[in-house]
Amino acid sequence: MSWDVIFFFVLAAGTLVGGIATVAAENPVHSAVGLLVSFINIAGIFVMLGSEFLAVLQIIVYTGAVLVLILFVVMLIDPENLPAFYVAQPLQRYVSLLLGLVLLLEIGAAIITRTAMEAIGPHSPAWIESAGGNIQAIGQVLFSEYALALEIASLVLGVGVIGAVVLGVPERLGRMAGLEKATISLGHSRGLNPQLPAGHKFETPMDIPAERYDVPEGPRRVIMTKSADEYKHPGETAQGTRR
Amino acid sequence: MELTTNHFLFLSAALFIVGMMGVLTRRNILVVLMCVEMMVAAVAITFVAFSNETQTVNGQVFVLFALAIAAAESAVGLAIVVALSRRGKAPDVNEMQALRD
Numbered sequence: 171m172s173w174d175v176i177f178f179f180v181l182a183a184g185t186l187v188g189g190i191a192t193v194a195a196e197n198p199v200h201s202a203v204g205l206l207v208s209f210i211n212i213a214g215i216f217v218m219l220g221s222e223f224l225a226v227l228q229i230i231v232y233t234g235a236v237l238v239l240i241l242f243v244v245m246l247i248d249p250e251n252l253p254a255f256y257v258a259q260p261l262q263r264y265v266s267l268l269l270g271l272v273l274l275l276e277i278g279a280a281i282i283t284r285t286a287m288e289a290i291g292p293h294s295p296a297w298i299e300s301a302g303g304n305i306q307a308i309g310q311v312l313f314s315e316y317a318l319a320l321e322i323a324s325l326v327l328g329v330g331v332i333g334a335v336v337l338g339v340p341e342r343l344g345r346m347a348g349l350e351k352a353t354i355s356l357g358h359s360r361g362l363n364p365q366l367p368a369g370h371k372f373e374t375p376m377d378i379p380a381e382r383y384d385v386p387e388g389p390r391r392v393i394m395t396k397s398a399d400e401y402k403h404p405g406e407t408a409q410g411t412r413r
Numbered sequence: 414m415e416l417t418t419n420h421f422l423f424l425s426a427a428l429f430i431v432g433m434m435g436v437l438t439r440r441n442i443l444v445v446l447m448c449v450e451m452m453v454a455a456v457a458i459t460f461v462a463f464s465n466e467t468q469t470v471n472g473q474v475f476v477l478f479a480l481a482i483a484a485a486e487s488a489v490g491l492a493i494v495v496a497l498s499r500r501g502k503a504p505d506v507n508e509m510q511a512l513r514d
Contacts, residue, residue: 175416182424189428189451193435198443205447208428212454219421219465221473224457231480236450236487243491244443247498252441266437270430277426281419291469298470311470312477323481330485337492340499 178218184211198244198252202237209233220295223305421462428455442504446490453483 188208195201209232216225293307301307312320432455435448457476464472494504502508 171414175414178416178420182420185424186427186431189431192444192447192451193431193439198441201444201447205451208451209454212458215421215424215458216461219461221461221464221476224461224473224476227477227480228454228457231484232450232454236484239487239491240443240447243494246495247443247504252504263438266434269437270434273433274426274430277430278423281422281426286418287463287467289466289468291467291471293470294468304473307470308473308477312474315471316474316478319478323478327481327485330488334488334492337489337496 174218178215181211181214181218184208185215199241202241202244206233206237209237221304221308223308418462418466421458425455425458425462428452428458440505440507442490442494442506442509445506446487446494450483450487453479 185208188204188206188211191204192201192208195204209228213225213228216222216228293311298304298307301310429452432448432451435451436445439445439448457479460472460476460479464470497509498504
């Protein structure tokens with residue numbers, strides 16, 4: 171056995187153990203640590219396959235940014251709110267195990283019976299050497315063939331960041347900025363005004379007369395889509411489903 | 414014994430299936446998001462293995478794009494989790510049905 175085979179099996183074992191620890195750990199923080207182990211071993215696999223740039227990127231982006239973000243969110247969430255472990259039906263577990271085995275068999279058959287591709291690509295080790303290394307080779311391909319795709323990827327990242335900020339802004343900040351003028355509520359049709367009759371059904375929200383849904387002292391209008399009697403939720407009274 | 418591309422493909426398949434079972438069985442949305450990241454990384458191994466076999470750099474460029482998309486996806490997903498927890502909802506995939514009723 172040569173050394174690269176031994177290195178491969180060590181890295182593969184680390185990757186799979188980390189992955190299984192992620193799935194099986196009860197505490198989300200332990201899951202995150204398992205994922206960390208898995209990602210670092212994947213970076214080692216990338217080095218074995220000759221793409222050092224992706225290995226560094228794997229460490230920086232996944233373990234440095236994404237995992238830290240996940241850990242922050244784990245700390246933000248009330249631990250009493252976390253769902254119980256594996257309370258889902260045992261059927262779900264057995265079916266997933268069966269599906270996983272079937273998929274593994276299928277992929278294994280496909281891998282074993284495939285015919286290996288020849289090394290026909292233009293980027294031979296000699297070409298990468300002449301380009302100056304792995305990073306330079308990726309840069310040459312990325313900024314010539316894939317320049318448009320790179321721009322679109324940056325657009326997707328920008329939209330993702332804006333979406334995360336919009337989702338994460340607390341509601342009172344939005345009210346302070348005057349951004350929320352009205353809201354469509356799935357609550358009851360009386361709004362915050364108890365003088366209005368209960369159980370009245372409107373065809374569409376547009377049919378509601380203005381004086382019915384205007385909340386005089388509220389910061390914004392509430393457009394109701396359901397009657398009060400349809401909307402029952404434990405812990406909520408018929409009134410005051412909206413702030 | 415010699416190392417071939419098939420070794421890396423088997424590792425990728427195993428890691429993908431472990432992540433898929435996590436997505437199917439776990440109820441905590443944070444763990445589900447972590448398992449999705451794991452599946453993306455497993456597919457990245459396949460890309461790099463084939464890139465190594467055929468001696469083209471394009472597979473590694475694809476992994477770069479997948480990395481960017483996965484980062485944006487996890488940012489939006491975690492923002493949704495934070496917005497849910499601010500409304501007092503549990504991060505439980507079985508109880509997320511606000512869009513259904």
